Amino acid sequence: MKVALITGITGQDGAYLAEFLLKKGYEVHGLKRRSSLFNTDRIDHLYQDPHETNVKLKLHYGDLTDSTNIIRIIQEVQPDEIYNLAAMSHVKVSFDTPEYTANADGIGTLRILEAVRILGLTNKTRVYQASTSELYGLVQAVPQSETTPFYPRSPYAVAKIYGYWITVNYREAYGMYSCNGILFNHESPIRGETFVTRKITRATAKIALGLQSCLYLGNLSAQRDWGHAKDYIEAMWLILQQDKPEDYVIATGITTEVREFVRMSFAELGIEIEFSGKDENEKGVIVDVDSSKALELGLNLDALKPGQTVVKVDPRYFRPTEVDLLLGDPTKAKEKLGWKLKYDLPALVKDMVLSDLNLMKKDEYLKQGGHQVLNYFE
Numbered sequence: 001m002k003v004a005l006i007t008g009i010t011g012q013d014g015a016y017l018a019e020f021l022l023k024k025g026y027e028v029h030g031l032k033r034r035s036s037l038f039n040t041d042r043i044d045h046l047y048q049d050p051h052e053t054n055v056k057l058k059l060h061y062g063d064l065t066d067s068t069n070i071i072r073i074i075q076e077v078q079p080d081e082i083y084n085l086a087a088m089s090h091v092k093v094s095f096d097t098p099e100y101t102a103n104a105d106g107i108g109t110l111r112i113l114e115a116v117r118i119l120g121l122t123n124k125t126r127v128y129q130a131s132t133s134e135l136y137g138l139v140q141a142v143p144q145s146e147t148t149p150f151y152p153r154s155p156y157a158v159a160k161i162y163g164y165w166i167t168v169n170y171r172e173a174y175g176m177y178s179c180n181g182i183l184f185n186h187e188s189p190i191r192g193e194t195f196v197t198r199k200i201t202r203a204t205a206k207i208a209l210g211l212q213s214c215l216y217l218g219n220l221s222a223q224r225d226w227g228h229a230k231d232y233i234e235a236m237w238l239i240l241q242q243d244k245p246e247d248y249v250i251a252t253g254i255t256t257e258v259r260e261f262v263r264m265s266f267a268e269l270g271i272e273i274e275f276s277g278k279d280e281n282e283k284g285v286i287v288d289v290d291s292s293k294a295l296e297l298g299l300n301l302d303a304l305k306p307g308q309t310v311v312k313v314d315p316r317y318f319r320p321t322e323v324d325l326l327l328g329d330p331t332k333a334k335e336k337l338g339w340k341l342k343y344d345l346p347a348l349v350k351d352m353v354l355s356d357l358n359l360m361k362k363d364e365y366l367k368q369g370g371h372q373v374l375n376y377f378e
């Protein structure tokens with residue numbers, strides 16, 4: 001039985017990867033941070049009572065900013081594979097917490113690699129590093145492949161550049177099987193609520209249910225190559241199963257504007273919107289409501305009328321430096337790993353919107369019962 005250690009197991013990718021590896025028969029260990037509230041929502045369905053025998057999922061308290069716990073856990077677990085997914089992963093927040101981001105996302109990667117080396121596990125333990133399309137930053141060329149030059153545009157991306165190169169360096173210097181997956185944006189119903197896709201799908205569901213009146217966004221013109229996290233975690237695993245360690249771009253090869261993602265999300269609920277105006281004055285306005293589609297979903301959209309503004313721009317969500325266009329070229333992954341996509345963008349949008357509609361219906365019941373329902377505009 002193979003043993004895997006996942007840092008960031010409580011995050012979007014960590015949760016899907018843990019489930020995937022457990023199904024493959026792995027013993028899975030996860031590094032989780034101590035928090036004042038439970039932070040294991042995404043993996044609660046995988047929980048196994050530690051008092052039972054034959055437990056296949058084990059969680060360890062730790063933090064990427066603390067080498068002592070990393071060394072101790074790796075020594076205890078003796079993993080065949082480490083997936084380093086833990087990170088302060090929000091690009092906008094990294095401008096507010098640049099030093100912490102460098103420590104966790106940059107030096108954190110070094111701590112993992114160095115622990116493997118000093119524990120003498122260089123020939124046993126394979127390491128996957130969660131690298132990112134944010135490394136490309138300011139557009140040098142499109143589509144972006146394994147050979148496109150990097151030009152990071154945020155403290156997050158600069159920290160991840162360190163993670164990328166130290167992973168390459170340990171491979172070259174010590175012969176370690178350490179690889180980067182350069183993953184483009186990937187989303188899902190369990191995506192963090194403050195990333196743009198999830199913010200949009202939650203808000204469209206709330207607007208359809210009458211729980212929110214308007215969605216405030218930043219740069220609507222940014223273009224992203226969005227895939228489904230379930231497809232992307234499979235690529236992570238494939239990257240560690242090859243004869244030779246290499247770095248791979250994982251992407252769909254299609255890019256879409258934030259504006260279009262918004263339009264598709266509303267359309268999924270029978271609400272057709274159109275954008276007008278420019279820059280900070282741009283607005284998304286309802287042009288039609290498809291009551292038959294709404295009925296199918298058990299929605300009453302009578303309160304939503306053509307002409308109503310449901311999307312506005314709020315400059316507070318602009319970034320000091322933006323990444324305008326990401327479009328990946330996944331040819332190498334498709335050819336060498338045999339990696340295949342199961343979800344396209346419409347399937348992703350549908351999965352997220354319908355899941356959020358179900359979730360938000362709980363808020364609707366609470367509101368009907370006279371309870372306060374909060375809207376977070378982050």
Ligand code: NDP
Binds near residue numbers: 010032063065
């Ligand atoms: P999430 O933000 O959903 O999850 C991040 C995880 O890291 C959480 O489990 C979080 O714990 C944990 N974490 C954060 N800081 C620390 C720390 N100092 N020590 C230990 N754990 C920590 O990210 P995703 O699942 O979306 O992404 C996974 C990885 O892939 C990240 O490294 C991200 O930067 C990278 N990536 C993501 C892409 C995407 O589109 N999703 C694309 C390319 C790269 P907690 O739950 O307690 O907050």
Ligand code: GDR
Binds near residue numbers: 183218318
């Ligand atoms: P990104 O994802 O920065 O690409 O990083 P995010 O969803 O935060 O932003 C995508 C684009 O949408 C624009 N945008 C907004 N973004 C947010 N969060 N909130 C808004 O209101 C909003 N309005 C417009 C942004 O400006 C940006 O252009 C994600 C993270 O998962 C990283 O960890 C990962 O490395 C990269 O994807 C690949």
